[in-house]
Amino acid sequence: AVVSTQSTGQPFVEKTKNSSLTAFALRPPPRNKYTPVSLSRPLKMKLRTLVTKLESFAPTKHAESWDNVGLLLESSSSPAVKKVLTTIDLTEPVLEEAKSKQCSMILSYHPPIFSSFKRLTQDNAKSRIIINCVVSGISIYSPHTAWDSRNNGVNDWIVNCLSYKRKLPITPALIDGAPSTTCVICLITGP
Numbered sequence: 001a002v003v004s005t006q007s008t009g010q011p012f013v014e015k016t017k018n019s020s021l022t023a024f025a026l027r028p029p030p031r032n033k034y035t036p037v038s039l040s041r042p043l044k045m046k047l048r049t050l051v052t053k054l055e056s057f058a059p060t061k062h063a064e065s066w067d068n069v070g071l072l073l074e075s076s077s078s079p080a081v082k083k084v085l086t087t088i089d090l091t092e093p094v095l096e097e098a099k100s101k102q103c104s105m106i107l108s109y110h111p112p113i114f115s116s117f118k119r120l121t122q123d124n125a126k127s128r129i130i131i132n133c134v135v136s137g138i139s140i141y142s143p144h145t146a147w148d149s150r151n152n153g154v155n156d157w158i159v160n161c162l163s164y165k166r167k168l169p170i171t172p173a174l175i176d177g178a179p180s181t182t183c184v185i186c187l188i189t190g191p
Helices: 047-057 092-100 125-136 144-149 154-159
Strands: 013-018 021-026 070-073 083-087 105-108 139-142 164-169 184-188
Touching: 047 070, 047 105, 047 139, 070 125, 083 092, 092 105, 092 125, 144 154
Parallel strands: 083 105, 105 139
Antiparallel strands: 013 021, 021 083, 070 139, 164 184
16 A cells, blocks of 8 residues: 555565564665666655555545544644554554654554544543644554455455355445445355
8 A cells, every 4th residue: 555656656665563563664666777766765755645545445435434534634744754654553552653663654444533532631542642643743544444345355355264155245335346345244165
């Protein structure tokens, strides 16, 4: 989902791993005779360009109606994204890691903002995370059920680990002309 802005159009992502988290740095591809670039500084991508690329992969219009997906927090201090930290759930330790790696965006599979806030205070972790992201200039994007419903998306990936005879969507729907797999029932094969 993170694509280089190099003129070659070839994606290049540098990964650094720490436990279950991955930080992505947008960097130019290694220099060769076809890509005359300097590795001295990372590339930047406009936040809106990155969001457009994420939404072209899995449009938020295909998410479940109850879900809160897409760009949940847009930082005004970081209109360009250099590093994206990906996580399943945005917790305070995850946020601290994003800050330590100087990430300007967090892609959190589950939305850290789900129900509406009446106030943002230091009294609870969810509020502290949002306040800290605003102060630190970190944007938040959550794909959740948009990625679930995508053909060959998260649920297909999980289901493909099973040995099954047939898979059926729980709530049949068409997404781009093909059946959605947001929630799937599998008829298992084998002993």
